[in-house]
Amino acid sequence: MKKITKIIPNIFTLLNLFFGCISIIFLQSKLFEYSAIFTTFSLIFDFLDGFISRSMKIENKFGKELDSLADMVSFGLVPSIIVFLLFQNMNGNQKIIPFIEWSSFLITIFSAWRLAKFNITYYMDKKNYGLTTPVNTIFFTSLSIIMKKYIPSNNINIIIKKMIFSPIIMFFIIFFSCYFLITKIPMISFNFYGISWKKNKKRYLFLLMSLLLLLTLHMIAIPCIIILYMITSIYFHRFNRKKLH
Template sequence: MSIKSQIPNSITLLNLFSGCIAVVYAAEAQYELAFFFVALGIFFDFFDGFFARLFHVQSELGLQLDSLADMVTSGVTPGLVMYQFLRSLPMEGVLAPYLPYVGFVITLGACFRLANFNIDTRQTDSFIGLPTPGNALFILSIPLVVLEQDFGWIASFLTQPWVLILISLLSAYVMNAEIPLFSLKIKNFSMQKHALPLGFMVGSAILLVLLGYLGVIIVILAYILSSLFTQLKVKN
Protein backbone atom coordinates (compact mmCIF):
# COMPACT_ATOMS: atom_id res chain seq x y z
CA MET A 1 0.00 0.00 0.00
CA SER A 2 1.26 3.49 -0.86
CA ILE A 3 1.49 6.24 1.73
CA LYS A 4 -0.92 8.31 -0.35
CA SER A 5 -3.59 5.59 -0.16
CA GLN A 6 -3.41 5.58 3.64
CA ILE A 7 -3.87 9.34 4.12
CA PRO A 8 -7.71 9.20 3.89
CA ASN A 9 -7.84 6.17 6.23
CA SER A 10 -5.60 7.97 8.73
CA ILE A 11 -7.98 10.93 8.68
CA THR A 12 -10.89 8.54 9.26
CA LEU A 13 -9.08 7.09 12.28
CA LEU A 14 -8.68 10.62 13.64
CA ASN A 15 -12.48 10.88 13.38
CA LEU A 16 -12.76 7.66 15.40
CA PHE A 17 -10.24 8.87 17.99
CA SER A 18 -12.18 12.13 18.38
CA GLY A 19 -15.35 10.10 18.83
CA CYS A 20 -13.78 7.97 21.55
CA ILE A 21 -12.79 11.09 23.48
CA ALA A 22 -16.30 12.50 22.96
CA VAL A 23 -17.79 9.32 24.46
CA VAL A 24 -15.65 9.76 27.59
CA TYR A 25 -16.83 13.34 28.06
CA ALA A 26 -20.44 12.37 27.32
CA ALA A 27 -20.26 9.70 30.04
CA GLU A 28 -19.09 12.41 32.43
CA ALA A 29 -21.92 14.74 31.29
CA GLN A 30 -19.36 17.29 30.08
CA TYR A 31 -21.54 18.22 27.14
CA GLU A 32 -19.50 21.12 25.77
CA LEU A 33 -16.33 19.04 25.48
CA ALA A 34 -18.31 16.16 24.00
CA PHE A 35 -19.72 18.57 21.41
CA PHE A 36 -16.24 19.88 20.59
CA PHE A 37 -14.79 16.43 19.94
CA VAL A 38 -17.81 15.32 17.92
CA ALA A 39 -17.44 18.48 15.81
CA LEU A 40 -13.73 17.72 15.41
CA GLY A 41 -14.55 14.17 14.34
CA ILE A 42 -17.05 15.48 11.80
CA PHE A 43 -14.35 17.84 10.49
CA PHE A 44 -12.11 14.83 9.85
CA ASP A 45 -15.06 12.92 8.36
CA PHE A 46 -15.62 15.77 5.90
CA PHE A 47 -12.08 15.54 4.57
CA ASP A 48 -11.33 11.81 4.48
CA GLY A 49 -13.57 11.25 1.46
CA PHE A 50 -12.34 14.48 -0.13
CA PHE A 51 -8.71 13.32 -0.05
CA ALA A 52 -9.69 9.81 -1.16
CA ARG A 53 -11.26 11.32 -4.28
CA LEU A 54 -8.44 13.81 -4.74
CA PHE A 55 -5.80 11.07 -4.68
CA HIS A 56 -8.04 8.55 -6.51
CA VAL A 57 -7.66 6.00 -3.71
CA GLN A 58 -11.30 5.26 -2.85
CA SER A 59 -11.62 1.74 -1.47
CA GLU A 60 -14.09 -0.63 0.17
CA LEU A 61 -11.88 -0.57 3.26
CA GLY A 62 -12.17 3.20 3.46
CA LEU A 63 -15.95 3.01 3.12
CA GLN A 64 -16.25 0.53 5.99
CA LEU A 65 -13.78 2.43 8.18
CA ASP A 66 -15.76 5.63 7.62
CA SER A 67 -19.01 4.06 8.82
CA LEU A 68 -17.38 2.42 11.83
CA ALA A 69 -15.82 5.72 12.87
CA ASP A 70 -19.12 7.56 12.36
CA MET A 71 -20.87 4.93 14.49
CA VAL A 72 -18.82 6.02 17.50
CA THR A 73 -18.64 9.76 16.83
CA SER A 74 -22.15 10.30 15.49
CA GLY A 75 -23.97 7.25 16.83
CA VAL A 76 -22.81 6.24 20.30
CA THR A 77 -22.02 9.76 21.52
CA PRO A 78 -25.42 11.42 20.83
CA GLY A 79 -27.25 8.42 22.26
CA LEU A 80 -25.15 8.60 25.43
CA VAL A 81 -25.63 12.36 25.70
CA MET A 82 -29.40 11.99 25.45
CA TYR A 83 -29.32 9.18 28.03
CA GLN A 84 -27.28 11.32 30.45
CA PHE A 85 -29.43 14.40 29.92
CA LEU A 86 -32.69 12.50 30.43
CA ARG A 87 -31.25 10.88 33.56
CA SER A 88 -30.45 14.31 35.00
CA LEU A 89 -34.09 15.47 34.78
CA PRO A 90 -36.70 14.85 37.49
CA MET A 91 -39.15 12.15 36.43
CA GLU A 92 -41.88 10.35 38.30
CA GLY A 93 -43.58 7.02 37.86
CA VAL A 94 -42.63 3.38 37.77
CA LEU A 95 -40.99 3.76 34.34
CA ALA A 96 -38.89 6.79 35.33
CA PRO A 97 -35.63 4.83 35.96
CA TYR A 98 -35.88 3.23 32.52
CA LEU A 99 -36.96 6.15 30.33
CA PRO A 100 -33.42 7.58 29.88
CA TYR A 101 -32.49 4.43 27.93
CA VAL A 102 -34.81 5.66 25.17
CA GLY A 103 -31.93 7.98 24.28
CA PHE A 104 -30.07 5.00 22.82
CA VAL A 105 -32.76 4.72 20.15
CA ILE A 106 -30.66 7.45 18.50
CA THR A 107 -27.67 5.08 18.47
CA LEU A 108 -29.78 2.28 17.00
CA GLY A 109 -31.13 4.59 14.29
CA ALA A 110 -27.60 5.76 13.45
CA CYS A 111 -26.36 2.17 13.21
CA PHE A 112 -29.16 1.20 10.83
CA ARG A 113 -28.59 4.29 8.69
CA LEU A 114 -24.83 3.75 8.41
CA ALA A 115 -25.24 0.10 7.46
CA ASN A 116 -27.91 0.96 4.91
CA PHE A 117 -25.82 3.83 3.50
CA ASN A 118 -23.02 1.43 2.57
CA ILE A 119 -25.31 -0.65 0.34
CA ASP A 120 -27.56 2.12 -1.00
CA THR A 121 -26.28 3.09 -4.46
CA ARG A 122 -28.66 6.07 -4.60
CA GLN A 123 -26.66 8.09 -2.05
CA THR A 124 -23.64 9.09 -4.11
CA ASP A 125 -24.29 12.79 -4.84
CA SER A 126 -27.03 13.38 -2.28
CA PHE A 127 -28.42 11.84 0.89
CA ILE A 128 -31.66 10.07 1.70
CA GLY A 129 -32.46 10.72 5.32
CA LEU A 130 -30.54 12.97 7.71
CA PRO A 131 -26.82 12.06 7.83
CA THR A 132 -25.59 10.91 11.24
CA PRO A 133 -23.14 13.84 11.73
CA GLY A 134 -25.92 16.40 11.35
CA ASN A 135 -28.13 14.44 13.69
CA ALA A 136 -25.33 14.18 16.25
CA LEU A 137 -24.75 17.94 16.29
CA PHE A 138 -28.50 18.50 16.68
CA ILE A 139 -28.73 16.16 19.69
CA LEU A 140 -25.58 17.41 21.39
CA SER A 141 -26.76 21.02 21.07
CA ILE A 142 -29.89 20.38 23.15
CA PRO A 143 -28.32 20.25 26.65
CA LEU A 144 -25.99 23.11 25.71
CA VAL A 145 -28.93 25.37 24.76
CA VAL A 146 -30.45 24.57 28.14
CA LEU A 147 -27.20 25.28 29.99
CA GLU A 148 -26.71 28.60 28.17
CA GLN A 149 -29.97 29.87 29.76
CA ASP A 150 -30.21 32.60 27.13
CA PHE A 151 -33.44 31.29 25.61
CA GLY A 152 -35.83 30.82 28.53
CA TRP A 153 -38.93 29.24 27.01
CA ILE A 154 -36.88 27.14 24.58
CA ALA A 155 -34.71 25.83 27.42
CA SER A 156 -37.82 25.07 29.45
CA PHE A 157 -39.34 23.21 26.50
CA LEU A 158 -36.17 21.18 26.00
CA THR A 159 -36.11 20.00 29.60
CA GLN A 160 -39.46 18.24 29.32
CA PRO A 161 -38.74 14.47 29.37
CA TRP A 162 -41.55 13.72 26.92
CA VAL A 163 -40.10 16.27 24.47
CA LEU A 164 -36.66 14.63 24.63
CA ILE A 165 -38.14 11.17 24.20
CA LEU A 166 -40.10 12.37 21.18
CA ILE A 167 -36.96 14.00 19.75
CA SER A 168 -35.04 10.73 20.22
CA LEU A 169 -37.69 8.74 18.35
CA LEU A 170 -38.01 11.33 15.58
CA SER A 171 -34.23 11.48 15.30
CA ALA A 172 -34.00 7.75 14.57
CA TYR A 173 -36.85 8.05 12.08
CA VAL A 174 -35.50 11.08 10.17
CA MET A 175 -32.08 9.45 9.75
CA ASN A 176 -33.73 6.53 7.96
CA ALA A 177 -36.71 8.21 6.29
CA GLU A 178 -37.00 8.46 2.49
CA ILE A 179 -36.27 12.19 2.59
CA PRO A 180 -33.90 13.45 -0.17
CA LEU A 181 -31.29 15.85 1.23
CA PHE A 182 -28.52 17.63 -0.68
CA SER A 183 -24.95 16.68 0.20
CA LEU A 184 -22.67 19.17 1.95
CA LYS A 185 -19.52 17.33 0.90
CA ILE A 186 -17.49 19.14 -1.74
CA LYS A 187 -16.38 16.66 -4.41
CA ASN A 188 -14.68 19.11 -6.76
CA PHE A 189 -13.93 22.80 -7.08
CA SER A 190 -16.92 23.72 -9.26
CA MET A 191 -18.60 26.77 -7.71
CA GLN A 192 -21.65 26.41 -9.94
CA LYS A 193 -22.28 22.78 -8.99
CA HIS A 194 -21.80 23.42 -5.29
CA ALA A 195 -23.55 26.79 -5.04
CA LEU A 196 -26.34 25.40 -2.82
CA PRO A 197 -24.14 23.66 -0.21
CA LEU A 198 -21.63 26.52 -0.16
CA GLY A 199 -24.38 29.11 0.28
CA PHE A 200 -25.97 27.01 2.96
CA MET A 201 -22.68 26.70 4.85
CA VAL A 202 -22.12 30.46 4.74
CA GLY A 203 -25.63 31.10 6.07
CA SER A 204 -25.12 28.44 8.72
CA ALA A 205 -21.87 30.07 9.89
CA ILE A 206 -23.69 33.38 10.36
CA LEU A 207 -26.43 31.71 12.41
CA LEU A 208 -23.89 29.91 14.56
CA VAL A 209 -22.09 33.17 15.33
CA LEU A 210 -25.35 34.95 16.20
CA LEU A 211 -27.16 32.20 18.11
CA GLY A 212 -24.51 29.76 19.31
CA TYR A 213 -25.77 26.26 20.03
CA LEU A 214 -29.35 27.22 19.28
CA GLY A 215 -28.07 28.13 15.82
CA VAL A 216 -26.96 24.50 15.36
CA ILE A 217 -30.50 23.26 15.99
CA ILE A 218 -31.94 25.85 13.60
CA VAL A 219 -29.35 25.00 10.93
CA ILE A 220 -30.16 21.27 11.02
CA LEU A 221 -33.89 21.96 10.82
CA ALA A 222 -33.28 24.43 7.98
CA TYR A 223 -31.17 21.81 6.19
CA ILE A 224 -34.06 19.35 6.22
CA LEU A 225 -36.68 21.93 5.24
CA SER A 226 -34.56 23.54 2.49
CA SER A 227 -33.87 20.13 0.98
CA LEU A 228 -37.57 19.31 0.97
CA PHE A 229 -38.35 22.70 -0.61
CA THR A 230 -35.70 22.13 -3.30
CA GLN A 231 -37.15 18.72 -4.10
CA LEU A 232 -40.66 20.16 -4.39
CA LYS A 233 -39.41 22.84 -6.81
CA VAL A 234 -37.72 20.17 -8.95
CA LYS A 235 -40.89 18.08 -9.07
CA ASN A 236 -43.02 21.07 -10.04
Protein backbone atom coordinates (compact mmCIF):
# COMPACT_ATOMS: atom_id res chain seq x y z
CA MET A 1 0.00 0.00 0.00
CA LYS A 2 2.87 2.39 0.84
CA LYS A 3 4.43 1.78 -2.58
CA ILE A 4 1.14 2.65 -4.31
CA THR A 5 0.80 5.82 -2.19
CA LYS A 6 4.32 6.94 -3.14
CA ILE A 7 3.63 6.80 -6.88
CA ILE A 8 0.40 8.87 -6.74
CA PRO A 9 2.27 12.24 -6.99
CA ASN A 10 4.32 10.82 -9.89
CA ILE A 11 1.11 9.92 -11.74
CA PHE A 12 -0.07 13.52 -11.41
CA THR A 13 3.35 14.72 -12.64
CA LEU A 14 3.04 12.51 -15.73
CA LEU A 15 -0.46 13.87 -16.36
CA ASN A 16 1.02 17.37 -16.20
CA LEU A 17 3.52 16.28 -18.90
CA PHE A 18 0.79 14.59 -20.98
CA PHE A 19 -1.42 17.70 -21.07
CA GLY A 20 1.64 19.85 -21.84
CA CYS A 21 2.28 17.69 -24.93
CA ILE A 22 -1.36 18.07 -26.04
CA SER A 23 -1.05 21.85 -25.56
CA ILE A 24 1.89 21.85 -27.99
CA ILE A 25 -0.14 19.89 -30.56
CA PHE A 26 -2.87 22.57 -30.51
CA LEU A 27 -0.25 25.32 -30.78
CA GLN A 28 0.94 23.78 -34.05
CA SER A 29 -2.47 24.71 -35.48
CA LYS A 30 -2.39 28.10 -33.70
CA LEU A 31 -5.40 27.11 -31.60
CA PHE A 32 -4.37 29.22 -28.59
CA GLU A 33 -7.66 28.79 -26.72
CA TYR A 34 -7.51 24.98 -26.80
CA SER A 35 -3.83 25.07 -25.89
CA ALA A 36 -4.72 27.27 -22.89
CA ILE A 37 -7.30 24.72 -21.71
CA PHE A 38 -4.74 21.91 -21.65
CA THR A 39 -2.11 24.17 -20.10
CA THR A 40 -4.66 24.79 -17.32
CA PHE A 41 -4.88 21.01 -16.80
CA SER A 42 -1.07 20.90 -16.60
CA LEU A 43 -1.16 23.64 -13.95
CA ILE A 44 -3.79 21.75 -11.93
CA PHE A 45 -1.84 18.49 -11.94
CA ASP A 46 1.43 20.32 -11.21
CA PHE A 47 -0.25 21.81 -8.13
CA LEU A 48 -1.75 18.46 -7.10
CA ASP A 49 1.51 16.51 -7.26
CA GLY A 50 3.20 18.97 -4.90
CA PHE A 51 0.14 19.29 -2.66
CA ILE A 52 -0.22 15.52 -2.25
CA SER A 53 3.53 15.06 -1.67
CA ARG A 54 3.45 17.66 1.12
CA SER A 55 0.20 16.34 2.60
CA MET A 56 1.42 12.75 2.68
CA LYS A 57 4.96 13.83 3.61
CA ILE A 58 6.40 11.94 0.66
CA GLU A 59 10.01 12.86 -0.08
CA ASN A 60 11.05 11.32 -3.36
CA LYS A 61 14.19 12.36 -5.29
CA PHE A 62 12.92 10.57 -8.38
CA GLY A 63 9.64 12.49 -8.16
CA LYS A 64 11.47 15.80 -7.85
CA GLU A 65 13.53 15.13 -10.99
CA LEU A 66 10.45 13.87 -12.86
CA ASP A 67 8.56 17.03 -11.89
CA SER A 68 11.31 19.24 -13.36
CA LEU A 69 11.36 17.25 -16.60
CA ALA A 70 7.56 17.54 -16.92
CA ASP A 71 7.72 21.28 -16.16
CA MET A 72 10.32 21.76 -18.90
CA VAL A 73 7.73 20.70 -21.47
CA SER A 74 4.55 22.19 -19.96
CA PHE A 75 6.06 25.43 -18.63
CA GLY A 76 9.38 25.73 -20.48
CA LEU A 77 8.68 24.76 -24.08
CA VAL A 78 4.99 25.77 -24.29
CA PRO A 79 5.53 29.51 -23.56
CA SER A 80 8.42 29.66 -26.07
CA ILE A 81 6.23 28.18 -28.82
CA ILE A 82 3.45 30.64 -27.92
CA VAL A 83 5.82 33.61 -28.25
CA PHE A 84 7.32 32.19 -31.46
CA LEU A 85 3.82 32.07 -32.99
CA LEU A 86 2.97 35.55 -31.68
CA PHE A 87 6.07 36.89 -33.46
CA GLN A 88 4.92 35.24 -36.69
CA ASN A 89 1.48 36.86 -36.37
CA MET A 90 2.88 40.34 -35.73
CA ASN A 91 4.37 41.17 -39.11
CA GLY A 92 3.11 38.47 -41.42
CA ASN A 93 5.79 37.97 -44.03
CA GLN A 94 7.54 41.26 -43.24
CA LYS A 95 10.27 40.90 -40.64
CA ILE A 96 11.61 44.10 -39.03
CA ILE A 97 14.46 42.19 -37.37
CA PRO A 98 15.54 38.95 -39.10
CA PHE A 99 15.11 35.80 -37.00
CA ILE A 100 13.81 37.75 -33.96
CA GLU A 101 11.19 35.04 -33.40
CA TRP A 102 13.96 32.60 -32.41
CA SER A 103 14.61 34.72 -29.32
CA SER A 104 11.42 33.16 -27.92
CA PHE A 105 13.40 30.01 -27.05
CA LEU A 106 15.39 31.98 -24.49
CA ILE A 107 12.35 31.31 -22.28
CA THR A 108 12.97 27.55 -22.57
CA ILE A 109 16.68 28.00 -21.85
CA PHE A 110 16.15 30.14 -18.75
CA SER A 111 13.32 27.88 -17.56
CA ALA A 112 15.77 24.96 -17.67
CA TRP A 113 18.28 27.07 -15.72
CA ARG A 114 15.68 27.91 -13.08
CA LEU A 115 14.45 24.33 -12.69
CA ALA A 116 18.00 22.97 -12.34
CA LYS A 117 18.82 25.69 -9.81
CA PHE A 118 15.59 24.98 -7.91
CA ASN A 119 16.46 21.27 -7.59
CA ILE A 120 19.83 22.14 -6.04
CA THR A 121 18.79 24.95 -3.69
CA TYR A 122 15.18 24.19 -2.68
CA TYR A 123 15.95 22.14 0.42
CA MET A 124 18.62 24.62 1.55
CA ASP A 125 16.52 27.77 1.16
CA LYS A 126 12.71 27.63 1.05
CA LYS A 127 12.22 31.29 0.04
CA ASN A 128 10.21 31.94 -3.10
CA TYR A 129 12.78 33.57 -5.40
CA GLY A 130 11.88 34.91 -8.82
CA LEU A 131 9.04 34.05 -11.14
CA THR A 132 8.02 30.39 -11.23
CA THR A 133 7.77 28.63 -14.61
CA PRO A 134 3.99 27.99 -14.23
CA VAL A 135 3.29 31.68 -13.52
CA ASN A 136 5.50 32.66 -16.46
CA THR A 137 3.48 30.30 -18.67
CA ILE A 138 0.19 31.78 -17.45
CA PHE A 139 1.50 35.22 -18.44
CA PHE A 140 2.33 34.26 -22.05
CA THR A 141 -0.75 32.06 -22.45
CA SER A 142 -2.99 34.96 -21.41
CA LEU A 143 -1.18 37.25 -23.89
CA SER A 144 -1.89 34.84 -26.74
CA ILE A 145 -5.62 34.72 -25.93
CA ILE A 146 -5.83 38.50 -25.46
CA MET A 147 -4.19 39.08 -28.83
CA LYS A 148 -6.55 36.68 -30.59
CA LYS A 149 -9.86 37.17 -28.81
CA TYR A 150 -10.13 39.92 -26.22
CA ILE A 151 -9.14 43.11 -28.04
CA PRO A 152 -12.05 44.31 -30.22
CA SER A 153 -11.06 45.22 -33.78
CA ASN A 154 -11.74 48.96 -33.81
CA ASN A 155 -9.23 51.59 -34.95
CA ILE A 156 -8.00 52.59 -31.47
CA ASN A 157 -7.57 48.99 -30.29
CA ILE A 158 -5.74 48.02 -33.49
CA ILE A 159 -3.21 50.81 -32.77
CA ILE A 160 -2.86 49.66 -29.13
CA LYS A 161 -2.48 46.08 -30.29
CA LYS A 162 0.29 47.03 -32.71
CA MET A 163 2.11 48.97 -29.97
CA ILE A 164 1.89 46.28 -27.28
CA PHE A 165 2.41 43.29 -29.57
CA SER A 166 5.26 44.76 -31.58
CA PRO A 167 8.46 42.67 -32.06
CA ILE A 168 10.60 45.10 -30.04
CA ILE A 169 8.17 45.20 -27.09
CA MET A 170 7.85 41.41 -27.16
CA PHE A 171 11.63 41.05 -27.17
CA PHE A 172 11.86 43.19 -24.02
CA ILE A 173 9.07 41.13 -22.43
CA ILE A 174 11.14 37.99 -23.14
CA PHE A 175 14.22 39.65 -21.61
CA PHE A 176 12.40 40.56 -18.38
CA SER A 177 10.73 37.15 -18.25
CA CYS A 178 14.15 35.43 -18.43
CA TYR A 179 15.59 37.80 -15.83
CA PHE A 180 12.77 37.15 -13.35
CA LEU A 181 13.00 33.38 -13.87
CA ILE A 182 16.52 33.35 -12.39
CA THR A 183 16.57 36.46 -10.20
CA LYS A 184 17.30 36.24 -6.48
CA ILE A 185 14.62 38.80 -5.65
CA PRO A 186 12.21 37.14 -3.17
CA MET A 187 8.62 37.16 -4.39
CA ILE A 188 5.62 37.64 -2.09
CA SER A 189 4.64 34.38 -0.43
CA PHE A 190 0.94 33.56 -0.14
CA ASN A 191 1.34 31.43 2.96
CA PHE A 192 -1.01 33.30 5.31
CA TYR A 193 -0.13 33.67 8.99
CA GLY A 194 -3.59 33.32 10.48
CA ILE A 195 -6.16 35.92 9.42
CA SER A 196 -4.46 38.91 11.07
CA TRP A 197 -4.38 42.07 8.91
CA LYS A 198 -1.08 43.19 10.43
CA LYS A 199 0.75 39.94 9.65
CA ASN A 200 -0.78 39.55 6.18
CA LYS A 201 -1.17 43.19 5.11
CA LYS A 202 0.72 42.96 1.80
CA ARG A 203 -1.04 39.72 0.86
CA TYR A 204 -4.50 41.19 1.51
CA LEU A 205 -3.64 44.37 -0.42
CA PHE A 206 -2.35 42.40 -3.38
CA LEU A 207 -5.41 40.12 -3.47
CA LEU A 208 -7.73 43.13 -3.24
CA MET A 209 -5.99 44.90 -6.16
CA SER A 210 -6.05 41.66 -8.17
CA LEU A 211 -9.79 41.27 -7.58
CA LEU A 212 -10.45 44.84 -8.73
CA LEU A 213 -8.41 44.23 -11.90
CA LEU A 214 -10.29 40.99 -12.64
CA LEU A 215 -13.67 42.69 -12.18
CA THR A 216 -12.78 45.58 -14.48
CA LEU A 217 -10.43 44.09 -17.10
CA HIS A 218 -11.46 40.41 -17.11
CA MET A 219 -8.98 38.34 -19.20
CA ILE A 220 -6.71 41.34 -19.75
CA ALA A 221 -6.27 41.49 -15.96
CA ILE A 222 -4.21 38.26 -15.85
CA PRO A 223 -0.91 39.60 -17.28
CA CYS A 224 -1.53 42.86 -15.38
CA ILE A 225 -1.82 40.93 -12.09
CA ILE A 226 1.44 39.06 -12.77
CA ILE A 227 3.23 42.35 -13.55
CA LEU A 228 1.70 43.84 -10.37
CA TYR A 229 2.95 40.79 -8.44
CA MET A 230 6.52 41.38 -9.64
CA ILE A 231 6.44 45.14 -9.01
CA THR A 232 4.95 44.67 -5.52
CA SER A 233 7.56 42.02 -4.67
CA ILE A 234 10.40 44.31 -5.79
CA TYR A 235 8.96 47.20 -3.75
CA PHE A 236 8.72 45.15 -0.54
CA HIS A 237 12.17 43.64 -1.17
CA ARG A 238 13.72 47.13 -1.39
CA PHE A 239 11.63 48.41 1.52
CA ASN A 240 12.85 45.53 3.75
CA ARG A 241 16.46 46.13 2.70
CA LYS A 242 16.18 49.81 3.65
CA LYS A 243 14.77 48.84 7.06
CA LEU A 244 17.76 46.52 7.65
CA HIS A 245 20.21 49.32 6.81
